[in-house]
Amino acid sequence: MTIRFGLIGCGIMGADHARILRSDIAGAELVAVHDMDTGRAAAVADGNCRVHSTAEALVADRGVDALIIASPDRTHAPLTLAAIAAGKPVLCEKPMAASLDEARAVVAAEIAAGRPLVQVGFMRRFDPGYRALRAAVAEETHGRPLFLHCVHRNAVGPDYVTSDLVLANSCVHEIDISRFVLGEDHARVRVIAARPSRRAANRRPLMMILESASGVIVSVEAFLDAQYGYDVQGELVCEDGTLSLDPHPPVSRRHGGLDGHGVEPDWRGRFADAYRYQLRDFVAALNGGRFLGASAWDGYVAAATAEAALKALADGNVETVDAGERPVFYATRA
Structure with missing residues (x-):
């Protein structure tokens, strides 16, 4: 099954995730992006996927199966919580949260959802x-x-x-x-x-x-x-x-x-293989495999x-x- 990804954040890390998804990951497709900088979003989309004006619209997009969050740190926990509420698996760049209270909230929300939905990008x-x-x-x-x-x-x-x-x-x-x-x-x-x-x-x-x-x-x-x-x-x-x-x-x-x-x-050159393996295993987990990356608890x-x-x-x-x-x-x- 092909996993349709939405990407929130099209800076250095987001653009790199987009490149890896398109070039190295079988069974995955980048279908939607969002960034506060519309120029960066358009550059990463490159005419090949939808560009949403808000992160909330991307999360709600019914054509998106899973999310990658590479936006500013302060947005990580709120967007991860939104993904959990929408029932969509999410790979969130580190740090997962800007405060310990936010981190606790993410853990509690995932447990309440009753299934693994969060992987943190400790590549x-x-x-x-x-x-x-x-x-x-x-x-x-x-x-x-x-x-x-x-x-x-x-x-x-x-x-x-x-x-x-x-x-x-x-x-x-x-x-x-x-x-x-x-x-x-x-x-x-x-x-x-x-x-x-x-x-x-x-x-x-x-x-x-x-x-x-x-x-x-x-x-x-x-x-x-x-x-x-x-x-x-x-x-x-x-x-x-x-x-x-x-x-x-x-x-x-x-x-x-x-x-x-x-x-x-x-870091992108030093850990190029790690980033690629991280996304491959995340896609494999979404297709019925086991999550091998860092959890919300981690x-x-x-x-x-x-x-x-x-x-x-x-x-x-x-x-x-x-x-x-x-x-x-x-x-x-x-």
Whole structure:
């Protein structure tokens, strides 16, 4: 069965989702789009699908089976709630909600609907490297995990991004993927801020230290102004050895007296496969398969952990992460 998608938000991420749907996903069709910027919406539609003047009209479109939400963060929860009310499955970009109360509301609405409808766009769960780390933990191929060291660097962050947004919008990826790799929740969090880079006085490079429920330590360096490119690293330290993500593209270069590897300019190249696998599996789930991506509960837990991290950044203390018990409704999700 072909799934007819509606896309809300036609910026960088929305345009990329549209491209992937059209070029790489069998059994899916982009039939409708909306963006507050009508020019962007028209460019993504490219004369091949309907352009709605409002997000509400797109959600109500009877010719749309499922939704992708890639609009501004503040709209994610309201639009996800609208999709649930309409009975339409939704892939919502992270963060799922702008507040913990909104995240709770999404979880409650999905449970009330009685069937899985929400997947959150934590695409790293589909990256082959992270999935290999998760398998190593589950199978204890290198003994039990002790540390997970993460690095998250961007070339140049937007001017509006503050230290708080570094935690809420960037580190939230590491919050989720470390839970996924380790297979357990975080119990405590501390955040240490370095001095500001001369290139970005309004934010500070951060070191977030998470402790899992069983005592695994997760370190996360977040630096949005590294200049040289987009660089995500991960090393899992276990009792009997270590495993690391491959930080390099598949091709090395020798040119002009230099021998080395290129660095991706942003996340789209680094996680191109993950984005593609994420959409493929979402379509497969809608056709009767199992949802393998992050659930609304995972989105809520990420929000709860980020809120504790924000408090830790503000007060300098080690903060407890308390998301509560996982509802039975989500027991079968990955």
